[in-house]
Amino acid sequence: MFCIQCEQTIRTPAGNGCSYAQGMCGKLAATSDLQDLLIYMLKGVSAWAVKARELGLAPTEADTFVPKAFFATLTNVNFDDERIIDYARKAESLRNELKTQSIEAAQKAGIRLDTLPDSASLLLGTSKPELLEQAKLALPNLGKEAIHEDVMALRLLCLYGLKGAAAYIEHARVLEQQSADIAAEFHRIMAFLGTDSADADALFTAAMDIGQLNFKVMAMLDEGETAAFGHPEPTQVNTKPVKGKAILVSGHDMKDLELILQQTQGKGINVYTHGEMLPALAYPELKKYPHLVGNYGSAWQNQQKEFANFPGAVVMTSNCIIDPNVGQYADRIFTRSIVGWPGVVHLEGDDFSAVIEKALSLEGFQYDEIPHEITIGFARNALMAAAPAVVENVKNGSIRHFFLVGGCDGDKAERSYFTDFAKATPKDSLILTLGCGKYKFNKLEFGDINGIPRLLDIGQCNDAYSAIQLAIALSEVFECDINALPLSLVLSWFEQKAIVILLTLLSLGVKNIRTGPTPPAFLTPNLLKVLEDKFGLKNTTTVEADLNAILNVA
Ligand code: FSO
Numbered sequence: 001m002f003c004i005q006c007e008q009t010i011r012t013p014a015g016n017g018c019s020y021a022q023g024m025c026g027k028l029a030a031t032s033d034l035q036d037l038l039i040y041m042l043k044g045v046s047a048w049a050v051k052a053r054e055l056g057l058a059p060t061e062a063d064t065f066v067p068k069a070f071f072a073t074l075t076n077v078n079f080d081d082e083r084i085i086d087y088a089r090k091a092e093s094l095r096n097e098l099k100t101q102s103i104e105a106a107q108k109a110g111i112r113l114d115t116l117p118d119s120a121s122l123l124l125g126t127s128k129p130e131l132l133e134q135a136k137l138a139l140p141n142l143g144k145e146a147i148h149e150d151v152m153a154l155r156l157l158c159l160y161g162l163k164g165a166a167a168y169i170e171h172a173r174v175l176e177q178q179s180a181d182i183a184a185e186f187h188r189i190m191a192f193l194g195t196d197s198a199d200a201d202a203l204f205t206a207a208m209d210i211g212q213l214n215f216k217v218m219a220m221l222d223e224g225e226t227a228a229f230g231h232p233e234p235t236q237v238n239t240k241p242v243k244g245k246a247i248l249v250s251g252h253d254m255k256d257l258e259l260i261l262q263q264t265q266g267k268g269i270n271v272y273t274h275g276e277m278l279p280a281l282a283y284p285e286l287k288k289y290p291h292l293v294g295n296y297g298s299a300w301q302n303q304q305k306e307f308a309n310f311p312g313a314v315v316m317t318s319n320c321i322i323d324p325n326v327g328q329y330a331d332r333i334f335t336r337s338i339v340g341w342p343g344v345v346h347l348e349g350d351d352f353s354a355v356i357e358k359a360l361s362l363e364g365f366q367y368d369e370i371p372h373e374i375t376i377g378f379a380r381n382a383l384m385a386a387a388p389a390v391v392e393n394v395k396n397g398s399i400r401h402f403f404l405v406g407g408c409d410g411d412k413a414e415r416s417y418f419t420d421f422a423k424a425t426p427k428d429s430l431i432l433t434l435g436c437g438k439y440k441f442n443k444l445e446f447g448d449i450n451g452i453p454r455l456l457d458i459g460q461c462n463d464a465y466s467a468i469q470l471a472i473a474l475s476e477v478f479e480c481d482i483n484a485l486p487l488s489l490v491l492s493w494f495e496q497k498a499i500v501i502l503l504t505l506l507s508l509g510v511k512n513i514r515t516g517p518t519p520p521a522f523l524t525p526n527l528l529k530v531l532e533d534k535f536g537l538k539n540t541t542t543v544e545a546d547l548n549a550i551l552n553v554a
C-alpha cells in the first residue's frame, strides 16, 4: 500500500506515507490497494466520458457515479473491501458501455478516436487476489524512482484535491443539484490525471482548475442546502443530553437527517447531531422538528468514546468514520451512502426503520443534563444581515480584525494550537469558524462587540463558500482587494476536503493563509516554497509569533 493523503499519515526520516500493513487510520493494505484500483478504473471511465461528450453523447450515469465512488476513497470513509470491489466492477461496466457507445458514435461521424491510457481498457480479474495483483498498477506513487519528486507531489495534490471536490459534488447531488458543465470539467481533470502527466506546469494549472471547479461546486451545494432547508439563522443549540430514546446523526448529509426526523416523528425518540452535522440545527426546515433536541459530543476523532457512551443508535452519513469495534458499538451504528465498515449494517434507500427499531430497543438517556447552549447559524445570509453593523463597527474602530479559524479537527496534541489561537485573539476581533475544527473552541465564551457575537459559526467545511462571500462583500464595501482586508485565515487541515478548499482559496487569489498543524506530507520542500512565494502560504508556528505577525502586518 501507499497512501499519503491525510494529515495523520506516517512520517519517518526514511520516507513519508502509510506504506506497510495498515495506515494510521486503520485502513488495511488490501483496502488501500483496492481503493487505488478503483481510482484507476474511475480515471478510465472519465477518459471515455470526455470522449462521449465530445461526440455529443450525455454520459449522465458516469457524471453521478465517478464522483460518488471517488468519495468512497477519502480518508475515514469506506473500509469495506467488498463495497470497494463492487464500485470497481461498476466502473468497469460503465466504462465499457461508454466505450461501445463512443466507438459507435465516432464510426457514424467518421471520426478517428485517439488512443486512451490503459485505465480506459483494463479488464478486471475475477477474484480478489487477482484484483490485488492488478492494483499494483495503480499505486499512486508508481514508478516514483523515475519521476521528479515535485511532479509526484503535484500529481498527488491534484489527485487529493479532486477527491475533495468529488465529495462535494456528491453532497450536492444528494440535494438534487447537478451540472453538466461541472461534470464535464471534473471528467476532464480526472482523465488528465489518468495520463500520468509529468508536465509540472500542466499539473499546477490543473491544481488551480480544481480549486476553481470546487468554488462552483460549493456554490451548487450551498444552493442545494438553502433550497432544501432554507437559510441558516442564528440559533441557540443545547449541547447536553435530554432524557429519552435517542438517535445520533453524524457526517455531512442533511438529507439523511431530514428523513430520520420525518420518520421518527411521534415515536418518542430524540435526535441529536454530531460532528459536522451540528450546523443542521440552524436550518429552518430542520430545526422546526421539536425532537431535534441538540448536538451531542464533538468532532469525528472523539467518536469512539462519544458513540460508546451514547445510549442509542448512530448513523454515519459521510466522513469521518473510525473503527466501531473499539468502543463496542458496531451493532448499533449504521452507515449510509459511500460510508462503509465491514460487518456494520449499511442502509440504502430512504427507509430508516432499522435505525428506529435499534434506538427503541436501547435504553436512551435516563435523565436530563443541565443544558449548555452555544450559538450557531452564521452562514451567508445571516452574515450579510449582520454586515452593515459589522462595517459600522469596523469604521468606528470597535472591530480591528477578522480571523477565520477552522477546518478539520484531529487528535494530535499540537492541534491545541487552534484552541490557544482562538483564545488569544484580541477582544476587538471577530472569529469566524467552520468545519469540525470549530470544536476546538466552540463551547468557550468569547463575548460580543456591541451586540455582535465574537465567535461566528458559519457551518460545515463546505460553508467556506459563505466565508468567501462575506470577504467579497466586505472588500466591496471597503473598496479594496480581499487581501487588503483586516482578515486572516488560520486553517486546520486533516483530509482531502480541506485540500480542495485550500486550492479554492488559492485559485481565488487569497493570500497569506496559515495552515497547520503540519504541512501535507505529500508536498515537497520545493513545492511548499513555490506556494509560499506565490501565495504567501505558511505553516502555523506558535500562537504568539503568528498573532504578532498577523496584527503587525494588518
Ligand atoms: Fe471534519 Fe472529517 Fe468537514 Fe472533513 S468531519 S474532517 S474536512 O471530513 O469534512 O470538517
Ligand code: SF4
Residues within 6 Å of the ligand: 003, 004, 005, 006, 007, 008, 009, 010, 017, 018, 022, 023, 024, 025, 026, 027, 032, 074, 075, 076
Ligand atoms: Fe494513512 Fe491517512 Fe491514508 Fe489512512 S488515509 S492510510 S492515515 S495517509
